[in-house]
Structure formats: C-alpha cells, structure tokens
Amino acid sequence: MKARRVLVLGVQTPFSRGGAERHVRRLTEELVARGVEADLVTLPLVEKQRFDLIRSAAAWRSLDLSEAGGQPVDAVIATRFPTYAARHPNKVVWLIHQYRQAYDQYGTPYSDLTASPEDRRTREVVAEIDRVGLTEARRIFANSQTVAARLLRFNGIRSEALYHPPPLAGRYRGGKLGDTVLWIGRLESWKRPGLLLEALPHAPEARAVFVGGGPDAERLRRRAGELGVAGRVTFRESVDDETLLSLYADARLVAVTASGEDLGYVPLEAFLSGKAVLTTEDAGGPLEFVRDGETGLVVAPRPEALGVALRLAWSRPEALAAMGDAGRRRAAALSWDEPVAKLLGAAGLA
C-alpha cells in the first residue's frame, strides 16, 4: 500500500506547552503509530498588534503544502485559528478552537477587542478568514460539542464533535482519596482560579494545590494571604509528567473553574485517575463529561457554592469515590482509534 503522507498543522506559542501544543504532537504520533507518514508543521502566533492575526493567517495561506521533499502531501489536518487558512486540495479540519476573543469572549472581560474601528475590522476579518479557511475543507470536526456549537452559532458552519483521550492516556493511575483539591491550568482571568481560592474560607478542611503559571500568579498569592488560607494553598508553577500523575492520584477531587472551556483535558485526566470533578454550570466543554452527582459536582460559579461542594467532598468520601469510578469508566471509553479513523476517512486515506 502506498504510504499516506499527512501534515498536521498547529500554532506554536513560543515558550509555552499548553494543551493545544500537546494535542497536535500527540495527533501526529498517533497517525505515525498507524502507519501514516505524518509530520507536524507549526508557525508561531505572536500578537503584538491586531494585524499580526491577519499576517499570521496570510503566512499560512502563503505556504505551498502540496508536496514536501519532492513527494506529494496527501492531506493536511488543520487544528486552530489560523492554521486552516492554509491551502490544500485535501484539507480536513479538527477544530480545537477559533479565535475566541472575536466571538464568544467578545464583550466580556476575557477579550481585549474593543468597539474601535480597527478592532471591529479585526473581528470582521477573523470571521472572513474562518469562512474562507473552513468552508473549503473537505470535512470539519470539532474537539467537543461546545466548540461545534460555537462554530454553528457564530459562523453558521456545521461540524462533528470528535473526542480524544488526554495527553498521558495509559499512564494515569488511581490512588487513595487525599486531602487536596487540585487545580491545573494557566493562572489567568478566564480560567478563574480565584473562584476556588475564594471558596477555601467556606471549606475549612480543604487544602488546594494550584499547578500553573500566568499573569495572575502574584495576585493570587497575595489574595491567599488576605483570605487567611495561605497555609492551606500550594502554588506550583510547572511540574513534570510524573509529578502531575502523582498529584492527580493523590488528590481528593479536581476543580475546573474556567468559563466556557473548549473541552479541557483536566476533567478527563481526573477521571482516568479515578477522581471526581468539581466544576461550574458555565464551564462549557467539561459539562459534556461531568454530570452532577454522577461523575462530579456542578455548582453555580460563586465561591460560596464551590465552598459547599468542597464541604460535601470532605464529608462524603464514599460518594466522591463512586463518582470518580463512574468518571473513570466514562473516560476509559475514549481512544485515538476513532478520531484517527474519521480524520483519515474524511481525507479519503482510510
């Protein structure tokens, strides 16, 4: 059988190793593991001015990806804005997310786009880039129903949700119910780490571990002191994979506080570690897996509500363990076989 040559297209955020970066690397590896000659192509997206967004899309559009090393490239898999601006006769999109500041985050504190003429044009051009880049694809998948729903709502474009396991699938392990609530992510406003921090005074037994760095790190440390909970809070800017696995295994439960998350690996990682997830009613993607009372606790996005849930988690360990088990069964059903088969099938390379 002729080798199938596929390029995965990803955005590189220099000096960052977020979920999106890990996702495209893992996708490439999974394709290779199934006999596909696959490689990852990335371009950095550095936003110093509005035009950088458009310039980056134009850079992707400028590339000739039809062949590499004198051999044709059979398909490209674009993953997020603006990689899908790339031209290829056999382009498939597996959308991680769009440029959300121009869409659902516009008009919220999480977007720095204003009503200025330049920002208005930026939003219009971002929407045009999405229209041009996405509608010429042979097929569009999204990594969650939340992302698919946004694409339909804001752009009128249909897509199919395609789930996949988190990055360290196969290595997560369970452990006893510990005495910490674990929070993992970038310490920035829309991830709302402050919600959990502000909940701690309402749950005197709970201890919290925050893993991640970001612009809000110092403010959160100060706030922990002001709240009188500094002795119950640990901040760790970054951890290696083995430490991350241990933190999951030793946690009592895992909190996910972001608003309108795309999918979020954290709930799936928590489940595969046998831990229940505490999240909020406006969490977005996590709610596709976290069911209140079944696999976790879903509460209003208020510190008092999270505090009540934490008290419950500390007073009802047996119920918490059962939720973690149910979550593990749910997440264990996910594999790379289905998304890889569907992506290759859409490209006519199955």
Add this chain to the structure above:
Amino acid sequence: MNANDPLRRLAQERGRILGELGVKPEDARWARAEADALASLVTPAFPLRLPAWVARLARRLARIGR
C-alpha cells in the same frame, strides 16, 4: 525593477492573499504594515521611511485581491 522582480511578485501574492482573507483598501494601516515588511526585504537598514512604490503597490494589490 521589472514585473518578474521577486519582491514585486511577492507583493502581488501577498496583496491577493490579504484581499482573499478580507483585508480591504480601507485597512490602510494594515496595508502599510504589510508594505513595511516587504520593504524591509530591500532596505533592512532603512526602516523609518518605506519606499512609496511599495506602499502604493500593496494598497493597489489589496484592492485587486478583492
């Protein structure tokens, strides 16, 4: 400078692509930023004043690209 000049061909290509992606002539500041980047390929040590022909070309091509 002739029509086959690589920089001119690059400017044409970039102008067409920007137009395809929704950039319009009214986005003069962006066209200028693009022209500035192109001009830097010719005059990397002369960043303050870009050649007028490049700015004109980029604006015109952005219009054509529409």
